[in-house]
């Protein structure tokens with residue numbers, strides 16, 4: 346096994362180097378991507394049980410001139426490590442606020458959810474920058490939800506509570522993304538101003554067939570009910586999954602069954618038939 350291990354190291358070396366170089370290249374190119382207008386917002390609608398649209402999640406895409414469409418999973422971690430996420434996150438929030446105040450969306454009772462990464466959230470001045478963007482765009486903070494993961498809280502409970510409370514006082518709602526997959530403890534949940542939990546796609550997927558996942562979904566729904574917070578199910582792909590969830594509790598649904606993430610123009614084109622608030 347040792348010899349094989351040594352061979353394996355030699356075998357993987359060029360691959361690791363290639364990966365490191367790719368990373369560096371992406372980092373360099375990512376720095377220019379905002380200026381060169383290569384980043385785009387995609388939007389994935391969220392629906393209630395009657396299939397009325399209630400809001401949407403904003404998802405970042407990188408239209409690379411040579412590499413094509415790069416999914417966020419390939420560049421958000423790099424942006425997070427290098428600190429570029431701060432600039433990137435501000436840009437996304439600014440675009441989302443502009444979308445909220447667009448003529449097509451302004452009068453409608455729809456919310457937008459924006460993903461906020463830990464480094465962006467904990468960076469000094471975050472609340473101030475959010476205020477600036479709100480003032481700049483005139484967006485209504487009550488129509489904004491920030492999606493954060495449980496890992497935000499690790500080692501930073503006081504800071505998290507303080508920042509969330511300030512933003513919450515402005516009217517911004519908080520949602521725990523991928524709920525159940527992270528490391529937070531339930532006692533944190535009680536201390537944070539949380540308005541929503543998102544059931545992770547991994548639980549939704551097998552819940553109708555796997556009793557363990559079904560039990561996890563039920564546990565998440567109990568916690569949400571106990572804390573009086575809303576629930577969004579993510580990654581709903583089949584009628585079976587939707588029916589399983591609908592039989593349990595009121596919630597919003599997001600997933601390919603209803604709509605895929607789509608460019609802003611396609612999203613705006615849906616809005617014609619929705620009655621004003």
Ligand code: C2E
Nearest residue numbers: 404405416417418421437460461462580581582600601606
């Ligand atoms: P997420 O926040 O959990 O976003 C949901 C992901 O699930 C999206 O992937 C979405 O396209 C995908 N999805 C939605 N419905 C379905 C479905 O029915 N089936 C399947 N298989 N997938 C579905 P996406 O857009 O590739 O984003 C991946 C992750 O990248 C996001 O996960 C989020 O963590 C991160 N991300 C995306 N945009 C941003 C951003 O603007 N800022 C930050 N910080 N992170 C972002």
Ligand code: CA
Nearest residue numbers: 402460492522
């Ligand atoms: Ca999310």
Ligand code: CA
Nearest residue numbers: 522523543579
């Ligand atoms: Ca999620």
Ligand code: CA
Nearest residue numbers: 523545546579
């Ligand atoms: Ca997820």
